[in-house]
Amino acid sequence: MFKLPKLPYKLDALAPHIGADTMEVHYKKHHQGYTDKLNAAIKGVEAAKGKSAIELISKINDLPLEVRKAVRNNGGGYVNHTMFWESMTADGKDEPDGELAAAITENFGSFTAFQEEFAAAASGRFGSGWAWLLMNDLGKLAVGSTPNQDNPLMDISELDGTPILGLDVWEHAYYLNYQNKRGDYITAFWNIVNWDKVAERYTESKK
Numbered sequence: 148m149f150k151l152p153k154l155p156y157k158l159d160a161l162a163p164h165i166g167a168d169t170m171e172v173h174y175k176k177h178h179q180g181y182t183d184k185l186n187a188a189i190k191g192v193e194a195a196k197g198k199s200a201i202e203l204i205s206k207i208n209d210l211p212l213e214v215r216k217a218v219r220n221n222g223g224g225y226v227n228h229t230m231f232w233e234s235m236t237a238d239g240k241d242e243p244d245g246e247l248a249a250a251i252t253e254n255f256g257s258f259t260a261f262q263e264e265f266a267a268a269a270s271g272r273f274g275s276g277w278a279w280l281l282m283n284d285l286g287k288l289a290v291g292s293t294p295n296q297d298n299p300l301m302d303i304s305e306l307d308g309t310p311i312l313g314l315d316v317w318e319h320a321y322y323l324n325y326q327n328k329r330g331d332y333i334t335a336f337w338n339i340v341n342w343d344k345v346a347e348r349y350t351e352s353k354k
């Protein structure tokens with residue numbers, strides 16, 4: 148059984164960029180909902196036994212046909228949100244440093260150019276989904292987006308790689324703070340990125 152992971156800060160910690168009212172619903176209702184529905188979907192499924200959530204979503208095609216859609220949506224939701232909460236902090240750095248900063252400059256030209264590309268992926272996703280900074284299969288940093296709760300780790304995802312930073316662009320992630328202005332939410336996100344955590348994932352993705 149999967150459990151709702153503990154939030155690494157208080158519900159109001161990310162305000163004013165993401166308010167406590169948004170966090171309350173997003174974490175306690177949406178993330179809890181994905182958790183509960185993932186558990187319900189894999190109950191009694193032999194192929195899912197003993198697997199981590201990441202293992203499950205990485206090999207959705209290994210699961211029985213009748214549970215694949217539920218694991219794609221809710222396993223994806225479970226993993227994506229767990230990663231999302233960890234990717235934010237109230238007292239992070241303005242920009243990445245060290246090896247990650249160097250890799251971003253090498254791949255995108257500059258940190259600003261990376262931010263523009265990431266924002267374009269986030270605002271260009273029609274409907275609900277996620278924007279990602281990921282390590283692709285060629286060992287290069289790349290930006291992209293996925294629909295719904297798809298994650299680049301999924302065997303059935305249109306975008307392949309190891310995600311190191313994700314931004315939830317479902318309306319439930321920003322509507323109370325920004326209404327229809329997704330662009331303002333994306334801009335505010337840069338104030339609360341946990342670059343140390345992203346750097347840790349970057350290092351891990353190179354192994």
Ligand code: MN3
Nearest residue numbers: 177315317320
């Ligand atoms: Mn969400």
